[in-house]
Structures are given as structure tokens and as C-alpha cells.
Amino acid sequence: MTAAASPMQRAGVLSRTALVHLTLGGYCLLVLGPILLVILNSFKTRAGIFDAPLALPTHDTLSLAGYARVLGDAAMGRMFWNSFVVTGVSLVLILLLGAMAAWALTEYRFLGNRLLALFLAFGIMVPIRLGSVAILQEMVALDLVNTLTALVLVYIAQGLPLAVMILSEFVAQVPQELKDAARCDGVGEFRIFFQVVLPLIRPAVATVAVFTMVPIWNDLWFPLILAPSEQTQTVTLGVQQFVGQFATDWNAVLAALSLAVLPILVLYALFSRQLIRGITAGAVK
Amino acid sequence: MSTVRLSNLSKSYGSNRVLHDIDLEIADGELVVLVGPSGCGKSTLLRMICGLEPITGGELRIDGQVVNELPPARRGIAMVFQSYALYPHMTVRGNMAFGLQIAGASRADREARILAAAKALHIDHLLDRRPRELSGGQRQRVAIGRAIVRQPKLFLFDEPLSNLDAALRVKTRIELARLHRELAATMVYVTHDQVEAMTLGDRIVVMHEGRVQQAGSPLELYEHPANRFVATFIGSPTINLVPATTQACSAAGIRVEVHAGCVVDAPTDGSALAPGQRVELGIRPEHLSVADGAGDPSRECLRFGGEVTLIEQLGESHLVYVRCADGLELVARAPGHTRLRIGDRIGLEADPRGLHVFDADGRACRRTAAA
Amino acid sequence: MKQKASWHAAVFLAPALIVYTAFSAWPLLATLRLGLYATDDTGHVAFAGLANFQKLLFDEHWWGAFRNAMINNIEFFAIHTLVQNPVALLLAALLSLRGVRGAAAYRTVLFLPTLLSVVIIGFAWQLILSPLWGVSEKLMDLVGLGDQFGPWLGQEDTALRTITLISVWQFVGVPLMLIYAALIAIPEEVVEAAQVEGAGPWRIFWRIRLPLILPTLGLVNILTFVGNFNAFDLIYAVKGALAGPNFATDLLGTLFYRTFFGYQSEVGSATMGAALATLMFLVILAGVGLYFLVIQRRLQRVAG
Numbered sequence: 036m037t038a039a040a041s042p043m044q045r046a047g048v049l050s051r052t053a054l055v056h057l058t059l060g061g062y063c064l065l066v067l068g069p070i071l072l073v074i075l076n077s078f079k080t081r082a083g084i085f086d087a088p089l090a091l092p093t094h095d096t097l098s099l100a101g102y103a104r105v106l107g108d109a110a111m112g113r114m115f116w117n118s119f120v121v122t123g124v125s126l127v128l129i130l131l132l133g134a135m136a137a138w139a140l141t142e143y144r145f146l147g148n149r150l151l152a153l154f155l156a157f158g159i160m161v162p163i164r165l166g167s168v169a170i171l172q173e174m175v176a177l178d179l180v181n182t183l184t185a186l187v188l189v190y191i192a193q194g195l196p197l198a199v200m201i202l203s204e205f206v207a208q209v210p211q212e213l214k215d216a217a218r219c220d221g222v223g224e225f226r227i228f229f230q231v232v233l234p235l236i237r238p239a240v241a242t243v244a245v246f247t248m249v250p251i252w253n254d255l256w257f258p259l260i261l262a263p264s265e266q267t268q269t270v271t272l273g274v275q276q277f278v279g280q281f282a283t284d285w286n287a288v289l290a291a292l293s294l295a296v297l298p299i300l301v302l303y304a305l306f307s308r309q310l311i312r313g314i315t316a317g318a319v320k
Numbered sequence: 321m322s323t324v325r326l327s328n329l330s331k332s333y334g335s336n337r338v339l340h341d342i343d344l345e346i347a348d349g350e351l352v353v354l355v356g357p358s359g360c361g362k363s364t365l366l367r368m369i370c371g372l373e374p375i376t377g378g379e380l381r382i383d384g385q386v387v388n389e390l391p392p393a394r395r396g397i398a399m400v401f402q403s404y405a406l407y408p409h410m411t412v413r414g415n416m417a418f419g420l421q422i423a424g425a426s427r428a429d430r431e432a433r434i435l436a437a438a439k440a441l442h443i444d445h446l447l448d449r450r451p452r453e454l455s456g457g458q459r460q461r462v463a464i465g466r467a468i469v470r471q472p473k474l475f476l477f478d479e480p481l482s483n484l485d486a487a488l489r490v491k492t493r494i495e496l497a498r499l500h501r502e503l504a505a506t507m508v509y510v511t512h513d514q515v516e517a518m519t520l521g522d523r524i525v526v527m528h529e530g531r532v533q534q535a536g537s538p539l540e541l542y543e544h545p546a547n548r549f550v551a552t553f554i555g556s557p558t559i560n561l562v563p564a565t566t567q568a569c570s571a572a573g574i575r576v577e578v579h580a581g582c583v584v585d586a587p588t589d590g591s592a593l594a595p596g597q598r599v600e601l602g603i604r605p606e607h608l609s610v611a612d613g614a615g616d617p618s619r620e621c622l623r624f625g626g627e628v629t630l631i632e633q634l635g636e637s638h639l640v641y642v643r644c645a646d647g648l649e650l651v652a653r654a655p656g657h658t659r660l661r662i663g664d665r666i667g668l669e670a671d672p673r674g675l676h677v678f679d680a681d682g683r684a685c686r687r688t689a690a691a
Numbered sequence: 692m693k694q695k696a697s698w699h700a701a702v703f704l705a706p707a708l709i710v711y712t713a714f715s716a717w718p719l720l721a722t723l724r725l726g727l728y729a730t731d732d733t734g735h736v737a738f739a740g741l742a743n744f745q746k747l748l749f750d751e752h753w754w755g756a757f758r759n760a761m762i763n764n765i766e767f768f769a770i771h772t773l774v775q776n777p778v779a780l781l782l783a784a785l786l787s788l789r790g791v792r793g794a795a796a797y798r799t800v801l802f803l804p805t806l807l808s809v810v811i812i813g814f815a816w817q818l819i820l821s822p823l824w825g826v827s828e829k830l831m832d833l834v835g836l837g838d839q840f841g842p843w844l845g846q847e848d849t850a851l852r853t854i855t856l857i858s859v860w861q862f863v864g865v866p867l868m869l870i871y872a873a874l875i876a877i878p879e880e881v882v883e884a885a886q887v888e889g890a891g892p893w894r895i896f897w898r899i900r901l902p903l904i905l906p907t908l909g910l911v912n913i914l915t916f917v918g919n920f921n922a923f924d925l926i927y928a929v930k931g932a933l934a935g936p937n938f939a940t941d942l943l944g945t946l947f948y949r950t951f952f953g954y955q956s957e958v959g960s961a962t963m964g965a966a967l968a969t970l971m972f973l974v975i976l977a978g979v980g981l982y983f984l985v986i987q988r989r990l991q992r993v994a995g
Contacts, residue, residue: 051892055785056793062782063800065860070803072826073815085824136707143700151708158715160913160979162921164944165968166718168725168951168961173718192714195707214694224699253808255924260952275810275928289818292811299806303799372883393889405880409902409993418898419888470888 070296077101077289084285101286105277105294110265114273115298121183121269122252125190129247130240132191133198137206138228140199142214152203158196163189164256174261181264189257194247201246205239206232241306252299270295322383322396322473322506323348324369329378331364331530338364339530342378346523351500351507353521355514356553360527362510363478369508370399370476382474393422398467399476402483404459406451412438412462413447419470430469437468440502457488468503475507481516493519514554518542526550548682551602557639559676560608560650562601562624569593574677574685576601579646582621586675588685600678605639607674608652610660611667622670624650628662642668723972725965736962743966757967759938760946767855767942768919775859776911779866784896786867787874798871805864813928816857820844844929847939854940858925862918866911873907874900905990913982920975923948943971 075091076084083096090096105111140152163170170189171180179185209232217227258272268276274295278288324346331339339361346352354362367373369380371392380387387395398419407415413434420430438444441461451459460480467475480496481489497520500507511517517524518538525535526549533553534546545551551559564576567583569590576599577583586601593599611623626644638654652668660666677685729739747753782801786794804812819826820843828840843849877900885895923944926934932954934941947967953959 052791055788055791059782059785059791059797059801062778063797066800066804069812069815069819069860070807072819073811132707132710135703139700139703143694143697145700151704154716155707155711158711160917161719161972161975162917163715163719164921164923165972165975166715166720166722168965168968169718169721170714172721172961173714188710188714191710195711195715199707224697225702228703249806253806253810253924255808255810255927259927271808271810274808274814278810278814285818285824288814292814295811296807299808303803303806370887372886391889392887397887399884399887401880401884403878403880405878405884407881407885407899418885418890422889422894466884466888 073289074293074296077286077293079286081286084289098286101284101288101290102294104284104287105290108277110268110273110277111291111294113266114268114270117183117267118252118270118298121186121190122248124183125187125194125251126244126248128187128191129194129198130243133195133243134202134206134233134236135228136195136199137202138232141203141207152199155196155199158192159200163193167256167260171260179261181262181267183262183267185261186257186267186269189261190251190254194251197246198243201243202236202239205236209235249299270298323381324474324506324508325379325381325384326365326369327379327381329365329368329380330376331361331368331373332376337376337530339368339376342532344525344532344535346506346508349504349506350522351509351520353509353511353517353524354527355511355517355521355524356527356533358512359529361530362512362527365527366399366476366478366508366510369474370397371395396473397476398470398472398474399478400460400463400467400480402479404451404463404483406459406462406466408451411448411450412443412454412465415451415462416466416469419466423470433469433471434465437465440468440499441465456484457492460484460492464499473506475503475505477507477509479511480509481511481513496520515556518554524554526553528553544687545602545676545684547684548600548602548678551676551678551684555604557605557651557653560603560605561678562603562648562650564599564601566590566593566595566597566599568595572688574599576677578621584621584672584675586677586685587673587688588675588677589688590677590685593679593685598680602676602678602684603650603670604674605651605653607671608650608668609671610640610652610654610658611669622672624648624668624670625665626650626668628660628664628666631660631662640666640668642666719972722965722968725962726967726969728962728965730960730962739962743963744970746963747966747970753963756938756941756946757970760941760943763851763940764920764922764942766851767858767922768916770852770855771859771862771915771919772912774856775863776866776908776915778859779863779911780870780908782863783867783870783874784900786871789879801867802864804861807861809861809924810928812857812861813925816860817844817929820853845936847936850930850936850939854925854929857929858922861925866915869907869911870904873904877903902993905993906987909982909987909990913979916978916982917975920944920971920978943967943974947971 078092078099078101079096080098080100083090083092083098092098136155140148140155174180174185177185179188213231213235214227217231222231252269253271254269255271255275258267258269262268263272274291277291324344326342326344329339329342330337342365344352354365356362364373368375371387371390375388382395382397392399407418410418416434416437417430420433425433434447435444438447441464443458443461443465446454446458446462451462454462460483463480477496481492484492493516499505500520509520521538523535524538524541526533526541528549534541534550536544538554541550541554545554548561552561562578564578564584566574566576568575571589571591572587574586574588574590574593575583576586578601584601608624624642624644626642626648628640629643629649630641632639632641634656636656638656638658638660640652640654640658640660642650642652644650650668654660676687679685726743727738727740728736729742730736747757785791786797786801791797818824822828822840822842831840841849843853882895882899885899890898921944922942926940926942926945927948930940932945932949932952934945947964949959950967951959951961951964
């Protein structure tokens with residue numbers, strides 16, 4: 036509120052500000068608390084975890100035993116690799132194929148243009164999981180069960196509808212003059228797309244990345260159904276199995292959870308500003 | 321309607337002061353225009369009068385009452401925003417009714433006022449439409465209507481014409497002038513366009529870098545600019561400035577040397593100046609005439625010779641751009657029948673009664689004769 | 692201005708369409724079709740018309756499980772709608788106020804849980820709420836509510852509510868961001884105009900801000916609906932496929948998983964799973980259809 040105020044109103048504004056910060060700050064504590072608890076306690080000895088769960092690791096209670104056990108298990112590294120590969124490849128392909136589709140749908144006039152757009156948009160609302168029975172049958176038929184490829188294909192199908200929708204908004208904003216000028220110069224359609232349009236929709240990439248990357252990395256369902264083998268487990272699935280196994284080994288469990296959170300936390304710390312800007316820009320649809 | 325007095329008003333953001341010592345008195349029913357280039361502080365000042373920006377220092381009085389601490393609604397003002405700021409989800413009627421509902425007006429009263437204002441602004445057939453269904457000009461009238469129905473003591477306009485196309489701007493300007501007369505309302509109007517200011521304002525306040533440069537009637541500002549800034553800001557095309565040196569100064573006139581050996585008497589009060597000072601002569605384009613043939617020998621030193629670089633034909637007159645040998649560039653307004661071509665070498669004669677003198681700090685010397 | 696179509700368009704569109712059709716659209720249709728088939732004890736699959744659906748809706752055993760999951764899912768959705776979305780609205784409204792210092796920092800923190808894996812969240816909260824560890828009990832002791840603590844996750848009557856609140860905790864970020872984006876999209880001058888007309892903060896919120904973000908609120912609700920009726924991960928992570936205690940946390944998603952893959956002694960049935968998926972699809976379709984055909988249009992009209 037920027038309106039000028041009397042002293043009494045100013046006091047009112049002050050207490051209102053205090054309330055605002057109390058609410059926001061309070062909820063932030065609720066948000067950070069559990070995460071911090073897990074991370075802090077992952078560095079403690081078993082005794083430290085149980086006796087003083089809220090305390091910071093002290094000289095006596097500091098222990099990396101949990102991490103040792105988790106990291107010693109080579110599986111963790113393989114799981115991280117799997118997750119990176121699946122998420123990364125899916126993301127790149129979703130962006131590429133999605134941008135191409137968005138371009139085709141917004142730029143060209145053809146019969147069924149709108150119908151196809153609707154067809155794709157349908158996928159935003161209807162969860163892909165419902166077709167899992169048939170998807171598994173397909174993968175069996177294609178001999179892709181327990182491969183990362185299966186996951187990538189499914190995630191692309193999952194992520195395309197929303198990506199196409201968001202990218203279409205941005206592609207539609209590319210100035211007509213640029214395209215006309217390029218065409219006048221005799222530039223081919225493919226070059227126009229790759230060299231003129233793609234660079235211009237870079238801001239959209241952040242938005243799509245957020246909405247796409249996180250659900251893929253965190254997904255439990257498809258790794259469980261399509262690629263549950265030890266070789267192909269993703270971090271999310273792996274940790275779930277791992278924790279089930281080591282249910283009573285609290286150090287290891289906490290360490291595993293902390294490690295699983297780490298990549299996201301790091302990425303987030305680095306890119307939070309762009310991420311949020313991307314969401315708030317692209318979400319206004 | 322009401323009077324407004326700004327006493328020593330100032331505004332700072334932290335340690336950054338953006339408005340200095342603004343003193344202004346606005347009489348009842350006056351239309352005062354705050355004009356100046358971008359960043360001069362005019363919009364900030366308007367928002368301070370409105371109550372959307374807190375006042376850092378000084379006093380603001382409306383109808384004699386100090387209103388510094390009052391919220392906008394209690395100051396009896398209505399504001400028309402540059403972007404019109406209509407409520408997108410309400411109809412035109414809803415937009416105009418909102419403020420009245422808050423004020424607790426009865427439904428009958430509201431309807432009556434809305435209908436009256438809508439009729440006056442020719443938007444009565446749009447009352448059930450939404451803002452997005454209206455053209456720019458219509459939206460603007462709704463914004464004005466919203467202000468009118470509240471029957472405020474003071475109207476504030478923040479660059480209301482800047483979002484309109486040129487033709488509509490002229491038309492709306494005339495309507496605003498008519499509205500002012502009809503309502504006999506006190507209005508404060510902000511614009512960056514000096515033509516708008518000159519045509520609409522009872523009084524104009526020229527602002528620059530957070531200070532009032534001069535306040536006065538349009539003609540006052542035009543004929544007796546207080547400083548170089550006002551002289552160059554008001555008047556289109558811009559006043560010509562010629563460097564000169566003082567030779568003799570008195571209250572009756574200043575003798576200046578314009579170019580080597582050429583001396584001229586400017587009818588301005590030079591009591592504040594001393595000989596040998598650098599000054600600038602200001603000559604408005606209409607005071608420069610194209611000399612024919614020999615010309616008046618007594619005016620020899622007021623003649624500037626040069627080459628025509630550009631001619632802008634306006635129909636009833638021409639603007640002739642001349643570059644002189646010493647690099648001086650001048651603009652003259654010549655009658656429409658004058659036949660000149662680019663490249664012609666001509667002489668421009670200045671009317672001595674139309675001379676302004678500005679000292680090294682840009683301050684104007686008071687003119688004793690008018691042209 | 693659209694360009695006339697050429698084979699270029701096809702090349703651009705084809706890859707996306709192929710993958711989408713092959714792995715999303717077609718499987719859905721195939722599943723719907725599979726629901727009309729039945730597997731008998733020899734594993735032979737034959738067309739059975741609506742037999743599966745009859746089983747699901749009328750067979751005591753199946754109907755019981757379906758009804759239980761459905762009711763739980765509705766409660767799951769209700770709690771999200773009543774807790775998650777208002778909380779998100781409140782936080783977004785506070786965040787979008789002018790002059791809140793540290794708004795960027797708050798935004799960053801508040802969005803964090805949404806990024807974390809449900810598995811992590813599930814386990815973290817499980818540990819925190821575990822009576823064995825006693826962290827929650829200690830924390831509640833600090834506020835004097837120590838004796839109110841109970842093994843909520845393990846109790847039949849509180850398990851669903853508890854898990855739902857964990858889900859709310861995690862997913863407040865998404866509606867928060869969407870509503871926040873909508874709020875800051877409201878032009879500042881419109882709010883100022885209301886201030887000049889005498890509107891106080893409450894009135895500005897109810898008469899100006901809220902109406903203008905109604906389409907977003909509608910969107911948030913439908914996204915919550917779809918997400919909730921599809922939920923699986925959290926339950927599976929915390930309670931396993933059996934969604935105990937005694938199916939108290941069973942949702943349509945977990946029921947679907949069990950039906951499809953089987954559990955313990957019961958063998959999985961692809962056809963029954965498909966039938967169940969069809970029913971879930973119809974539920975979601977009904978909700979989405981209702982939203983788009985009825986609600987969204989009205990919201991858009993109000994918001995202008």
C-alpha cells in the first residue's frame with residue numbers, strides 16, 4: 036500500500052506488516068523444518084538421532100556412517116546416472132519435438148490444425164498413467180522392458196502436451212516481419228525454424244523445463260512399472276526400495292534421503308530466480 | 321470546487337531527492353498544467369497531490385486544510401490515470417458506480433449521477449459493455465466519467481491523451497477544455513506535450529529536474545520565459561540561441577556583441593549583468609525574417625547570413641533551416657508565399673524587439689519591450 | 692497470418708505426434724478397449740462386454756474395494772481443496788502485496804517442497820511423525836500439546852487425513868505460483884484507482900483482486916482434481932501397495948496398481964485393471980468436462 040497515512044494508520048500498517056511476515060515466515064519454517072531435520076540428522080550417530088533430534092550435530096554426535104553405507108553401495112551412483120540420463124534426454128527431446136510441433140501448429144494453415152492441437156491438449160488433462168496397462172504391453176512387444184529407452188519414450192509422450200501449449204504461446208509472438216523477411220530472402224522453412232524461431236523462444240525453455248524436469252525426476256510410477264530392474268532403477272525408485280530394505284538403519288536411511296534431495300537443491304539454488312521467473316511468466320495463460 | 325496550495329513540497333526516495341521546494345497556488349476552478357520532459361517529477365508531484373505517494377517534506381493544503389496525512393479518498397480528489405485503469409471485470413456502469421458504492425450513495429443517487437455523466441460524455445449507450453469491448457477513446461471517457469460522478473473537489477489527470485492517436489488527441493483536447501468550462505472544476509493536468517499545455521492550461525507550470533522552472537499563463541511563459549530551459553521547452557520550433565558578449569548594461573537595455581564587430585541593443589533589463597560577460601540571445605523563429613535585397617542598414621548587425629539546409633512547408637508558413645558560416649544553425653518562420661530552395665544563400669534579419677537575453681546561468685533578463 | 696501448409700509442416704509435427712500417439716493416446720484407447728475383455732483362469736483373453744464393469748460395480752468384493760478407494764479419493768480431494776488452495780491463496784496474496792521485504796526469498800523457499808520427490812517427502816514425514824523417533828512428540832511438547840500426539844499414520848481413522856496433509860504440504864507450491872502470477876499480472880494502476888476511490892485493502896481484495904484471478908483459481912481446482920484422482924506415489928512410498936492400515940489410505944491409484952499387478956496371493960489382472968482405469972478415466976473426464984463446459988466459461992465472463 037502506497038497511500039499516505041496518518042500516524043495511527045501507520046501503526047496499523049506496521050502491525051499488518053508484522054502479521055504478513057509472521058504468516059509467510061511461519062509457513063517457511065514449516066517448509067524448511069522437515070527438510071532440515073532430515074539433512075541435519077543424517078550427519079549424526081544413531082544415538083544422536085534419537086536423543087537429540089532437534090540439535091545440530093555436535094562433536095560427539097557427528098557421524099558419516101550413514102553416508103558411508105549408502106555411498107559404498109555402488110547402486111546409488113548407477114541410480115543417479117539413470118535419473119540424469121532419463122531426465123536429460125527426455126527434456127531435450129520434449130523441447131525439440133515440442134517446439135517443432137508448436138511451430139507447425141501455429142505457423143501453418145492446414146486441415147485439422149485445430150483438431151490436432153486439441154488432440155495434443157487433451158493429454159494435459161488426462162493422466163497418461165491410465166493407459167499403463169497398454170503401455171506395458173507395448174513395451175513388452177517392443178522388447179523395451181527394463182530399459183531407459185522405455186522411460187524416455189513415455190516421458191516424452193507425457194511432457195509433450197504441456198510443452199506444446201506453452202511453446203505455442205511463445206512461438207505465436209515471434210514477429211511476423213522476421214519470418215516474412217527471411218522468406219523473402221529465400222530462406223528455407225527448416226532454417227527459419229532453427230535459426231530464427233528457436234533462439235527467440237529461449238525464455239520459454241525455462242518455463243517448460245521446470246514443468247517437465249521435476250515430475251520426470253521425481254516419478255515413481257513408470258520406473259516401477261516399466262524399468263524396475265536394478266540396472267535401470269532411477270534415484271526415486273531406488274531410494275524407495277533402499278529405504279524399504281534398510282528400514283531400521285536410520286543413519287543410512289536419512290543419508291540416502293539427503294543424497295536424493297541434493298541434486299534438486301543444488302539446481303534450485305543455482306537457478307531459482309530463472310525458474311520462478313519462468314513459471315510466473317508462462318503460467319499466465 | 322476548491323483551492324490547492326503546495327508549500328515547500330519535497331520528495332525523496334531514501335537519500336535521493338527528486339522534488340525540491342515546490343511552491344504553487346492553484347485557484348478555484350483553475351486548470352493548471354504540469355509540463356516538463358520525462359523524469360522532471362511532474363507525475364510524482366501529481367501522485368503526491370493525489371495521495372498515492374507519501375510527501376517527504378512541506379505542506380499540501382486543499383481548501384485550506386492540510387492533507388499530507390490523509391488517504392486519497394478523504395482528500396476529495398479524483399484521478400484519471402494514463403492507462404485509464406478501468407476495472408476489467410466490471411461494466412462501464414459498474415466502473416462508474418464503484419466509488420459511489422464505497423461512499424455509500426443510494427442506488428437512485430448513483431444511477432442519476434452515472435446517467436448524467438454518461439450523457440455528458442456520450443457514453444450512455446455503452447453502460448453495459450466491458451472495457452475490453454471499448455475503443456481507446458471510449459475507455460478514456462469512461463475513466464473521466466468515473467471521476468466526474470464522484471463530484472470531487474479536484475480533478476487530477478495523468479497524461480490522459482498520450483495513449484490516443486494524433487487525430488483523437490486533438491479532438492479529446494477540445495472536449496477536455498469544454499468539460500473544464502462546463503464543470504468549472506479545479507484541475508491539475510500532467511503532460512509532456514507543450515502544445516497540450518499551451519492550449520489547455522489557464523496556467524502552466526514548467527518543471528525540470530524536480531524543480532519548478534516557471535509558473536504562469538501560457539503567453540507569459542512564451543513571451544517572458546524565466547530561463548533558458550523554459551524558453552527552449554515552450555514554443556515549437558525551438559527558440560534560436562545565439563552566443564554573444566555584453567558590452568554595456570543598464571536597466572534600459574543591454575548592448576551585446578553578436579559576431580565580430582557587430583553590436584546590438586537588446587531591450588532587456590541588464591542591471592544584473594556586467595560588461596564582458598558571455599550571454600545567449602534568444603530569437604524565436606517568427607522574429608527572424610528573410611531579408612530581401614539590401615535590407616535596413618541599421619539592422620545590419622541583426623542579420624545572419626547562411627545557406628538554406630532544409631525547408632519544411634506547412635502551408636500557411638514555411639520553416640526555413642539555415643546554417644551560417646560560423647556553424648550557427650537557425651530556424652526562421654517565413655510566410656507561405658516565400659519561394660526558397662535548399663542551397664540558397666539568404667540573410668535572416670532579427671527583430672530587436674523579439675530578443676531575449678540569457679546569462680551564463682541560463683537566467684533570463686526581463687524584457688522591457690514586447691514584440 | 693498463417694502460412695500455407697507444406698510438407699514442412701508435416702515434418703515438424705510428425706515426431707511429436709508419433710510419440711504422443713504411440714505412447715499416450717493409443718495406450719489410453721487400448722486400455723479402454725481392454726476393459727471390455729476378460730481373462731479367465733487359463734489366462735485366455737476374450738471379449739466380455741461390460742462384464743468387468745459389472746464386477747467392479749456389483750460384485751461385493753470389488754465394489755467394496757472400489758467404493759472405499761473412491762470415498763478416500765473424494766476425501767483426499769476435499770482436504771486439498773479446503774486446505775491447500777486457500778493456503779496457497781493466502782500466501783500468494785501476502786506475497787503479492789507491494790513492499791514486502793524479502794518476497795523473493797519467501798517465494799524461493801515456499802516453492803521448494805514441490806520440487807522434491809514424493810518418496811523423499813513421504814519418508815521424511817514418516818520419520819518425523821514416527822513415535823519411535825519422537826521428534827514430533829518433542830516439538831509438540833514444546834508447545835504444550837505433547838499429549839495430543841499419536842501414531843497418526845498408523846491409525847485407521849487418522850491415516851488418510853495425515854497423509855493428505857503431507858501431500859498438501861508438498862504441493863502448495865504449484866497453486867501458490869499460479870495464483871501469485873495471476874495476482875501480479877493485475878495492473879498496479881487498477882488497484883491504485885480503487886484506492887483513490889476509497890477502497891480499503893479488504894475491499895480491494897474481494898472486489899478487485901479476487902474476481903480478476905477467478906480463471907486461475909478455476910484452473911488450480913481442476914489441476915488439483917486431476918492430480919488427486921491420479922495420486923499414487925505418496926501412498927505407495929509411505930504405505931506400500933496395500934495402502935494400509937486396512938486400506939484406510941487406499942486411493943484409486945493404488946487400487947489400480949494392485950489390480951493390475953496383483954499383490955500377495957491375488958494375481959494381477961490386466962483386464963480388470965483396464966476396466967478400473969476406464970472408470971478412473973470417466974471420473975476425471977466428468978470433472979474436466981464439467982469444468983470446461985460450465986465453470987470456466989462463467990469464470991472468464993466474470994473476470995472480464
